[in-house]
Amino acid sequence: MNPVLGPLPLPDLLALLLFFGGWVGYAHWARQLSTRRPSILAITNRWRxxxxxxxxxxxxxxxxxxxxxxxxxxxxxxxxTSILVIGGLLAAMASTDKVSGLVKEIPFAARTSLLVFDLKLALLTAIFVFAFFRFxxxxxxxSxxxxxVGAAPEAAQFAEExxxxxxxxxxxxxxxxAAETFNDGLRAYYLSFAAVAWFFSPFAFMAATAFVLFVLYRREFHSDVLGALREPGTY
Structure with missing residues (x-):
């Protein structure tokens, strides 16, 4: 049995799988959908x-x-900001006993073993490390x-249009x-809020993951900003 995932109760394991599956699956699905249906990124690429x-x-x-x-x-x-958050999370992992005790004082927070609590902190740390690299x-x-932009010739210097x-x-x-890479980092920030819900319960983690993915979908494909970015009569 896996020494890390083995102690995880089934609901926690399912919530973790849903989180990563939803994150990776949504990123791939949104990229494919944007080729058929305008997204904020696709529209702004035309403006770029x-x-x-x-x-x-x-x-x-x-x-x-x-x-x-x-x-x-x-x-x-x-x-x-990611560096500061990562530093705080590493400090929390260095004093798991105290932090775990504080979390247990929060109403409705799940009571878990220190190993599972460390895994939750490790997940948050990994999310912000990923975001840091993308940013x-x-x-x-x-750059x-x-x-x-600096090397762009003037219009008259091009041999033809x-x-x-x-x-x-x-x-x-x-x-x-560059904008898509920045969007990946922002998506990680959004999903970090879903990961925080894991401290309360795996079911809250699942619900928060689904909610965050829904918010991301609405903002990328159905927001008022998307309508404003469209050039009338063109897209």
Whole structure:
């Protein structure tokens, strides 16, 4: 028997499987669905391409540089926050006895063994470590995009319009990849709230996972922002 998962009661094990299955499954499903139905990421990718087309027509790229810097500020903030959260969770794991005692004082909190409690803290830590790596990779991708913006030729320097369109496709796709990576980190932050519900009960963990995935779906495919981002008569 697995020394870590073996002591887990069946409801906790099912909740853990639902969490990871829902996370990975939703990410894959949302990516596939966005090819048939516009999502916030898909719509903003079209605007990123339009932005890159406009960038080639500007002699002065100060505005574009400021936009890239502003976009990279969000993943930088969340990456710094992730470090603080990870440090706090590691400190909690170093004093499990005291933290477990405090959690047991919370009404409706589940009474579990120290091993299971450590597993819950480890899950939260792993989520924020994953988020940290995604946010830092997003920052690097935005820096690569800034290089492309700086190197973009003026419209008159392209031999033909097809080359300018191809450059906009290439640069817009890179900016879109940075945004998608940032979105992965944000999704991890959302799901960390579902993981917190595990401290109360595995059933609360399952319900919270389903609720968070529903919120993510609504915001990505049915939000008012999505309707506002659509260009009338085009998409």
């Amino acid at each position: 391409r339009a932005w890159m087309l406009q960038a080639t027509q500007r002699d002065n790229r100060i505005v574009d540089a400021a936009i890239v810097q502003n976009l990279s500020a969000s993943p930088a903030f969340f990456a710094s 830092t990779w997003s920052i690097r991708q935005y 690569f995009g800034a290089i492309l 097809a080359q300018r369109q191809a450059f906009a496709d290439h640069a817009g796709r890179l900016m879109g990849m």
